[in-house]
Amino acid sequence: MPDSQSTSATAGDAERTVTGAEILLQNVTKRYPGQARPAVDGLTMQIPAGQVVMLVGPSGCGKTTTLKMINRLIEPTEGSIVLDGDDVTRMNGDRLRRRMGYVIQAGGLFPHLSVAANIAVVPKMLGWDKDRIAARVDELLELVSLDPEVYRDRYPKELSGGQQQRVGVARALAADPPVLLMDEPFGAVDPITRQRLQDELINIQAEVQKTIVCVTHDFDEAVKLGDWIAVFTEGAHLVQYDTPERILAEPANAFVENFIGSGAGLKQLTLTRVADVPIAEAEQARPGEDAAAVLARMKASGRHHVVVLDERDRPRQWLSRKQVGREGTITGRLDPHLPVVSDRSTLNDALDTMLVSSAGAALVTGRRDALLGVIDVDSVMAAIAAAREATRSGDYSAPVGTNTGVLPVAATERTDRNGDPGDDGRDADVARAGRLDGSHVITPGDRR
Numbered sequence: 127m128p129d130s131q132s133t134s135a136t137a138g139d140a141e142r143t144v145t146g147a148e149i150l151l152q153n154v155t156k157r158y159p160g161q162a163r164p165a166v167d168g169l170t171m172q173i174p175a176g177q178v179v180m181l182v183g184p185s186g187c188g189k190t191t192t193l194k195m196i197n198r199l200i201e202p203t204e205g206s207i208v209l210d211g212d213d214v215t216r217m218n219g220d221r222l223r224r225r226m227g228y229v230i231q232a233g234g235l236f237p238h239l240s241v242a243a244n245i246a247v248v249p250k251m252l253g254w255d256k257d258r259i260a261a262r263v264d265e266l267l268e269l270v271s272l273d274p275e276v277y278r279d280r281y282p283k284e285l286s287g288g289q290q291q292r293v294g295v296a297r298a299l300a301a302d303p304p305v306l307l308m309d310e311p312f313g314a315v316d317p318i319t320r321q322r323l324q325d326e327l328i329n330i331q332a333e334v335q336k337t338i339v340c341v342t343h344d345f346d347e348a349v350k351l352g353d354w355i356a357v358f359t360e361g362a363h364l365v366q367y368d369t370p371e372r373i374l375a376e377p378a379n380a381f382v383e384n385f386i387g388s389g390a391g392l393k394q395l396t397l398t399r400v401a402d403v404p405i406a407e408a409e410q411a412r413p414g415e416d417a418a419a420v421l422a423r424m425k426a427s428g429r430h431h432v433v434v435l436d437e438r439d440r441p442r443q444w445l446s447r448k449q450v451g452r453e454g455t456i457t458g459r460l461d462p463h464l465p466v467v468s469d470r471s472t473l474n475d476a477l478d479t480m481l482v483s484s485a486g487a488a489l490v491t492g493r494r495d496a497l498l499g500v501i502d503v504d505s506v507m508a509a510i511a512a513a514r515e516a517t518r519s520g521d522y523s524a525p526v527g528t529n530t531g532v533l534p535v536a537a538t539e540r541t542d543r544n545g546d547p548g549d550d551g552r553d554a555d556v557a558r559a560g561r562l563d564g565s566h567v568i569t570p571g572d573r574r
């Protein structure tokens with residue numbers, strides 16, 4: 127089993143600037159012609175700047191309609207939507223869409239345009255010069271882990287589903303909009319690709335800090351990606367709007383409980399990321415190194431495995447002393463089956479990778495797939511146990527959501543004593559029972 131001696135290195139985030147914008151839906155209603163009930167019924171909802179809000183709920187409950195009203199692909203019948211203080215219902219539609227990237231299933235790429243041209247669509251509309259566009263295309267391809275040299279001139283049909291989806295994300299980010307709207311972005315790819323794309327989105331978000339609103343059918347995806355989850359019933363009625371942890375631990379009512387489905391305990395594993403677990407340092411080598419020298423180094427450090435890295439510190443091989451001993455020179459030939467997880471991966475995904483690899487350990491990579499170290503099953507199990515033990519404090523600020531049609535200034539009085547909306551759903555007017563105080567939101571957990 128690969129070494130895991132030092133437990134000092136922990137993957138952490140550097141401080142980053144939030145570039146996202148706050149979105150406020152105020153009493154928004156959408157009635158489609160010929161429909162008896164509104165698809166969205168008087169929804170008021172705050173979407174905090176730089177955070178990820180997942181919209182979930184049964185089919186036809188109004189998630190997509192809500193999302194598309196934010197960039198006015200669908201016009202609201204009533205109400206207003208405010209983006210960083212500007213009423214978007216009064217804004218020119220094209221201008222608005224440049225402030226909001228939009229990602230749909232399978233990327234929604236133009237088939238007759240190359241990857242570079244697809245990504246360049248909005249910058250071209252904005253009149254950027256050629257050099258600036260070319261530099262931006264390459265920068266974005268790097269961001270979504272596609273080598274610009276290899277991919278910029280390809281056409282969508284030459285890409286896998288996952289690669290198309292990556293280009294779709296790159297295109298949505300092209301003009302650096304503060305908001306990213308995503309509609310079932312990973313619905314069309316296989317589960318393993320979906321897991322990778324989710325991890326990548328988490329990595330990208332750590333870098334860009336956009337406001338992301340994402341519709342999904344998949345509650346596990348909502349738990350994995352969301353800072354906040356909004357659970358809707360028909361008519362986009364908000365039943366609960368809270369952190370994934372709270373929704374799993376305290377579903378607002380039987381509807382949410384059903385929606386979460388079985389295995390809420392297991393889903394908690396999705397909440398802990400590899401970055402939260404201590405990772406061990408790994409012995410490193412480069413292609414072309416003399417194998418005897420590498421072996422001597424391994425013996426000196428007491429490590430039994432060595433990771434061979436390329437010039438950008440991305441793992442290519444993970445060799446035992448025996449394997450190194452058989453070589454004259456370290457080849458650096460890429461091993462396609464390397465057990466690699468991102469530091470943004472959930473413990474659930476990390477465990478899967480380790481079990482499949484049968485190494486009982488995995489390499490951890492961070493930004494731009496560079497090696498951070500090694501984790502093993504024991505440290506993951508210890509972290510899971512610790513997470514289970516951790517008691518959850520109710521003391522935090524949450525964004526507010528409601529279908530009462532008015533801003534819930536004294537909303538806390540409308541809820542049960544414990545601050546939760548009632549189980550019959552009728553007094554659940556204020557999801558998570560928040561209170562809007564200017565732009566600051568206070569939840570029952572804040573009450574002294």
Ligand SMILES: Nc1ncnc2c1ncn2[C@@H]1O[C@H](COP(=O)(O)OP(=O)(O)OP(=O)(O)O)[C@@H](O)[C@H]1O
Nearest residue numbers: 158159161165183184185186187188189190191192
């Ligand atoms: N263009 C339209 N004309 C008439 N009714 C529509 C239209 N688009 C959506 N609806 C109806 O509005 C309601 C909400 O639809 P919406 O697509 O927003 O729900 P959803 O939660 O995104 O559903 P799904 O998860 O199935 O995509 C549904 O009853 C749907 O049939």
